[in-house]
Amino acid sequence: MENRPQIDEKLKNEVSKQGIVVTSLQEIYNWGRRNSIWPMQFGLACCAIEMIAAAASRYDMARFGSEVFRSSPRQADLMIVAGTVTKKMAPLVVRLYNQMADPKYVIAMGACAISGGPFKDGYNVLKGIDRYIPVDVYISGCPPRPEALLHALIELQHKIDGQQLTGRSRAEFLDPEQPSEFPIPALGKHDLEPPANTALFRPPSIKRD
Amino acid sequence: MNPIEQIKARLEANLPEATINLVPNPSPAGQPSLAVDNVHAVAIATFLRDELQFDYCSNVTGVDWLDRVVSSKEKITKVVDGKEVVVEETKEQKFSGYLEAVYHLYSVAQKQGPVIIRTRTVDRAENAILPSLTPVFRSAELQEREIFDLYGVRFAGHPDMRRILMWDGFTDHPMRKDYEEPDDYEYEPTPHGDVLEKAKRHYVEEQS
Numbered sequence: 001m002e003n004r005p006q007i008d009e010k011l012k013n014e015v016s017k018q019g020i021v022v023t024s025l026q027e028i029y030n031w032g033r034r035n036s037i038w039p040m041q042f043g044l045a046c047c048a049i050e051m052i053a054a055a056a057s058r059y060d061m062a063r064f065g066s067e068v069f070r071s072s073p074r075q076a077d078l079m080i081v082a083g084t085v086t087k088k089m090a091p092l093v094v095r096l097y098n099q100m101a102d103p104k105y106v107i108a109m110g111a112c113a114i115s116g117g118p119f120k121d122g123y124n125v126l127k128g129i130d131r132y133i134p135v136d137v138y139i140s141g142c143p144p145r146p147e148a149l150l151h152a153l154i155e156l157q158h159k160i161d162g163q164q165l166t167g168r169s170r171a172e173f174l175d176p177e178q179p180s181e182f183p184i185p186a187l188g189k190h191d192l193e194p195p196a197n198t199a200l201f202r203p204p205s206i207k208r209d
Numbered sequence: 210m211n212p213i214e215q216i217k218a219r220l221e222a223n224l225p226e227a228t229i230n231l232v233p234n235p236s237p238a239g240q241p242s243l244a245v246d247n248v249h250a251v252a253i254a255t256f257l258r259d260e261l262q263f264d265y266c267s268n269v270t271g272v273d274w275l276d277r278v279v280s281s282k283e284k285i286t287k288v289v290d291g292k293e294v295v296v297e298e299t300k301e302q303k304f305s306g307y308l309e310a311v312y313h314l315y316s317v318a319q320k321q322g323p324v325i326i327r328t329r330t331v332d333r334a335e336n337a338i339l340p341s342l343t344p345v346f347r348s349a350e351l352q353e354r355e356i357f358d359l360y361g362v363r364f365a366g367h368p369d370m371r372r373i374l375m376w377d378g379f380t381d382h383p384m385r386k387d388y389e390e391p392d393d394y395e396y397e398p399t400p401h402g403d404v405l406e407k408a409k410r411h412y413v414e415e416q417s
Contacts, residue, residue, distance in 0.1 A: 088376050121404060123383040123390045124375065187376040191391035 026165045033077075034065075034160040037105070037153070040076035040096070041069035045083025047110040047143040054146035064153050073099040078156070080149070081135075084112035084119060085126040087192050091184045097133045098181040103173040105160075107152050108135045111142045118142070131196035133182055213241050216261060216324060223260070224252055232327065242311065242325035247340050250328050251366070254345040257314060263324055266346035268313040269353055271360040273333070273386050276306040306333045308362050312342060312349065330362060333385075341367035359384035 012022050043051055055061045055069060070076040073096045085093055097106065108129055111117030116127035129135065136159060139152045163171035172178040182200065185192040217229055220243075227249035232242045245253050257263040279302045287296050308330045315322030330337045341364035343350045353364045354373040361382035364370060372379065381388060392411055400408040 088374075121407075123381075123388070127393060187378050189378060189380045191393055195391065195393040 029165065030161050030163060033103070034157040036065045036068070037078045037156065037160075038068045038070050038076050039066055039078040039080050040073055040100070041071050042096070043080075043082045044085060044089065044093075045112065047082035047113070050143045050146055051080055051082045051109065051149060054149045059146040059150065061150065061153070064150065064157070066153055073097075074101060076100055077103065078105045078107065079133075080107045080109050081113040081129045082109045083143075084117065085129050086124050087126050088124070088187065090126045090129075090132060090192060091187065093129060094132045094182060094184045098184070102180050103171065104180075105136045105156055106133055107137045107139065107149075107156065109139050109149060109152070110144055111140065114138050114140065126192070131201045132185060134200060212321070213243065213324065216257075217243060219261065220253055220256060223256055224249055227253060229253070240323070240325060242327050244327045244329060247328055250326075250340045251342065251345060253326065254312070254314075254342045257324065257326075258345055261316070262318045263314040263316045263322065265315040265317050265322075266312055266342070266348045267315055267323070268311075269342075269349045269356065270311050271356040271362060271384065272309040272311060273360055273384065274304075274306050274309065275333075275386050277304050278302070279304065307331065308333055308337050308339075308360055310339050310353070310356055310362060310364075312346075314346075333361075337361055338363045338365055340365055343367050358382070361385065 007022055007024060015022055043049075053059055055067060061067050066078070073079075077100075079093075079097055079100065081093065097104070106129070108114050112119065112125065113129050116122075116125045119125035120127055126132075137152045137155050139148050141148050144152075165171070165174060173180065182197055185194060185197075187193075213231065217231055220227065220229055228246040230244040232244050234240050234242065280299050281302070282297050282299050284295050285298050286293050288294075310328050312326050312328075313323040314326065315324075328339045330339055337360075339362055341349070341353055343353055343364070344366060350367070350369065351373060353367055354369065354371060356362050357364060357367075357370060358372040358374050359382055371377070375383070383390070392414065
């Protein structure tokens with residue numbers, strides 16, 4: 001943050017012991033945002049079962065403020081891509097992402113959502129949802145345990161906490177230059193067209209003999 | 210006489226104009242099947258259902274047989290320079306490819322099964338048409354659609370011949386043995402086998 005006066009952490013702790021709370025607008029704004037992330041209620045495969053388990057009483061996602069699963073993308077902050085994204089489903093997932101209001105976040109849950117997982121060499125599964133929409137947190141696992149999803153949620157909370165509201169390095173959703181919607185792939189004759197959003201997806205290329 | 214031969218005999222007795230061939234299965238499963246001709250397939254299925262009480266079609270699947278050449282060696286005695294010499298000759302036999310639909314029928318009433326019947330197409334392209342057994346066994350409906358989707362066999366007489374898994378605009382048939390998947394390949398840290406070959410092709414194309 002360029003010109004924002006920093007609060008001295010030591011001083012802040014000292015005065016908080018005396019019952020005085022010092023904060024900044026950014027801190028309290030992000031604190032509010034990160035503690036009520038509303039996920040979208042949709043699942044694609046077996047990972048969704050673990051997501052349901054994470055939301056239910058035993059793992060209790062409500063402890064982290066994310067118990068309100070919304071059935072409409074318009075009301076959701078977080079898209080948990082829980083499961084295998086088939087090529088037939090991919091345009092719909094991108095459309096749902098586009099329908100969400102900013103600020104919006106994506107967790108790619110499990111091997112399939114990250115890379116296609118065990119179906120990577122098949123003909124009908126998208127090889128990672130990050131080909132079409134930006135992903136904030138990836139969780140490995142097949143499927144990931146509910147603890148892993150909670151860990152991903154905590155990581156996302158850390159990310160939200162670190163987002164700045166003003167200045168040059170402000171969060172993407174506050175930058176009008178940054179896109180908030182991404183082109184929806186078409187169902188082509190042989191594959192999705194285009195097979196990836198090249199502006200977004202740049203896989204590492206390795207040199208081979 | 211084992212049951213499949215009994216069934217074959219009964220079918221032939223009741224439908225004399227139908228051609229039914231017993232296809233042996235040398236694998237450990239040892240389940241022989243009946244290859245039936247396309248014209249009489251519906252009549253045969255109806256007879257199996259109504260007379261022999263095979264009332265349950267549990268499974269319908271497709272098989273793709275590519276064009277293949279079978280070479281066999283034969284020992285032939287030839288007369289060379291007035292002497293008889295045993296010479297090995299390789300003979301090549303060509304089989305043109307075709308597609309198959311395989312039906313597994315069970316009898317719940319008689320606690321018997323499976324009876325496996327096969328229908329074969331003429332070729333793998335424009336004549337890949339088979340009679341639909343959906344009018345006889347309703348449970349074949351979705352599975353015949355799946356065969357249409359993945360193998361490209363069109364079923365004549367099917368009430369709803371559409372793709373079921375892939376989207377309607379898709380033109381390929383992914384379960385065919387000569388299917389070439391699109392090159393939407395990406396970074397793979399430890400490729401091996403077929404994946405390594407695919408990775409090499411991909412990177413050659415990317416560099417050129």
